[in-house]
Amino acid sequence: MALSGIEIYKLLPGGLKPPHPKANCKECGFPTCLAFAMKLAAKQAELASCQYVSEEAQEKLAAAAAPPIRLIKVSSNGHEVAAGNETVMYRHEKTFFHPAGVFVRINDSDGLDAIRELVSTADEYKVNYVGMDLAVDGFAIKSTGDAATFSAGVEAVRGATKRPLILISADAAVMEAGLKAAGDSKSLICGASPENWEAMAALAKSHKAPLTVGGSTLDEMAELTDKIKAAGVEDMVLNPVVTTLPEALGVWTQLRRLALRKTFRPLGYPIIAFPSQFSADSQIAAVQAIAKYAGFIVLDRFNPADLYPLLVFRQNIYTDPQKPIQVSPGLYEINNPGPDSPVMVTTNFSITYFSVSNEVEGSGRKGWLLVADAEGMSVLTAWAAGKFDAERIAKTVKSTGIESKVNHRRLTIPGHVAVLSGELEDELPGWEIKVGPREAVNLPQYLKLME
Numbered sequence: 001m002a003l004s005g006i007e008i009y010k011l012l013p014g015g016l017k018p019p020h021p022k023a024n025c026k027e028c029g030f031p032t033c034l035a036f037a038m039k040l041a042a043k044q045a046e047l048a049s050c051q052y053v054s055e056e057a058q059e060k061l062a063a064a065a066a067p068p069i070r071l072i073k074v075s076s077n078g079h080e081v082a083a084g085n086e087t088v089m090y091r092h093e094k095t096f097f098h099p100a101g102v103f104v105r106i107n108d109s110d111g112l113d114a115i116r117e118l119v120s121t122a123d124e125y126k127v128n129y130v131g132m133d134l135a136v137d138g139f140a141i142k143s144t145g146d147a148a149t150f151s152a153g154v155e156a157v158r159g160a161t162k163r164p165l166i167l168i169s170a171d172a173a174v175m176e177a178g179l180k181a182a183g184d185s186k187s188l189i190c191g192a193s194p195e196n197w198e199a200m201a202a203l204a205k206s207h208k209a210p211l212t213v214g215g216s217t218l219d220e221m222a223e224l225t226d227k228i229k230a231a232g233v234e235d236m237v238l239n240p241v242v243t244t245l246p247e248a249l250g251v252w253t254q255l256r257r258l259a260l261r262k263t264f265r266p267l268g269y270p271i272i273a274f275p276s277q278f279s280a281d282s283q284i285a286a287v288q289a290i291a292k293y294a295g296f297i298v299l300d301r302f303n304p305a306d307l308y309p310l311l312v313f314r315q316n317i318y319t320d321p322q323k324p325i326q327v328s329p330g331l332y333e334i335n336n337p338g339p340d341s342p343v344m345v346t347t348n349f350s351i352t353y354f355s356v357s358n359e360v361e362g363s364g365r366k367g368w369l370l371v372a373d374a375e376g377m378s379v380l381t382a383w384a385a386g387k388f389d390a391e392r393i394a395k396t397v398k399s400t401g402i403e404s405k406v407n408h409r410r411l412t413i414p415g416h417v418a419v420l421s422g423e424l425e426d427e428l429p430g431w432e433i434k435v436g437p438r439e440a441v442n443l444p445q446y447l448k449l450m451e
């Protein structure tokens with residue numbers, strides 16, 4: 001559990017009884033040990049700035065500073081999926097940091113050619129959403145038979161993708177064959193149970209790979225993570241047995257609370273979810289897993305129609321609610337515009353920008369799009385906050401040099417801010433201000449009428 005400033009102070013030279021001879025020496029850059037302690041508690045100073053803290057105190061402070069949910073990484077060929085290090089129960093409290101890694105499951109019995117084809121297709125899948133490329137994060141290979149079959153299946157997957165892998169088998173000998181076939185990548189071993197944990201922990205240790213820990217109850221999992229940690233494995237992922245949507249929600253919420261509110265270290269690890277195991281509607285289950293609180297999600301099939309909304313949903317959950325997604329302010333060309341092409345203006349909120357540019361681009365019409373710096377807010381929000389006013393729009397017109405690119409002086413503003421047209425004419429003498437549609441979807445028709 002995080003220590004308060006006073007608790008930290010009691011471990012520093014000034015807080016000892018009797019105080020250390022160097023108490024309040026100011027060498028850390030703060031006037032007193034108490035001031036330094038307060039900064040440490042606020043995570044605005046580094047303990048290393050004081051060289052007079054005893055080893056014992058250092059250990060206590062380091063343990064208190066360790067993240068309540070351990071950061072676990074799986075990686076391969078430059079691709080990495082990280083889970084953990086989360087600090088809040090609810091996204092609006094601060095933000096969620098590490099988006100749940102989405103993996104597609106393959107069975108080693110599917111046939112090697114079919115495996116290669118499916119993995120290649122899923123590996124190439126990519127969608128652009130508000131300027132970001134969304135894709136699957138990796139593949140999970142499940143053993144259905146012996147070590148040779150698993151090894152061949154992992155090799156087939158490895159040959160078709162460079163992304164990280166999750167290897168699924170309860171048999172340590174089979175798992176070892178899979179780990180060898182996976183090569184140098186840092187794969188997630190799935191995994192340990194009360195029956196096989198010693199052999200799985202030995203594999204995780206020798207391959208320096210993270211290990212999932214399964215259990216029917218929280219007590220069972222906590223006991224197991226303690227044993228596995230004692231065996232020398234630090235990187236673990238929790239794999240609680242859940243059979244229904246409500247049960248999954250309850251168990252995962254309990255795990256998050258225990259980690260964050262109680263700093264209960266034995267359960268302070270990310271969670272892996274297999275949506276099809278606890279709901280007939282695996283899409284709904286995957287959505288729940290993304291929202292609360294899976295770090296790794298294994299889908300039992302690759303279906304772009306399911307994947308796209310899931311990845312967009314994940315993106316929305318994991319953006320920082322205090323920082324709107326923005327595009328750079330400036331001048332954007334759509335469909336190679338010329339000097340006669342219309343000039344439009346909008347804000348730099350990503351979704352606003354992409355809504356407008358996609359509509360115009362899709363219509364096949366040419367246009368110049370001025371994107372004003374509205375601190376990442378949408379049109380109406382920015383206008384209400386005073387971030388999208390006549391002065392800012394005029395500044396955008398002048399700073400982008402649009403006047404030298406067109407042979408007309410007509411500027412279309414969003415219909416939602418029609419009220420700005422009078423002020424804009426004062427700010428931009430010689431320009432005719434046109435009021436466009438309120439919604440981007442109506443832009444193609446508006447541009448057609450303008451011709």
Ligand code: SF4
Nearest residue numbers: 024025026028033050
């Ligand atoms: S370096 Fe700072 S914290 Fe350490 S003894 Fe001196 S004043 Fe206290």
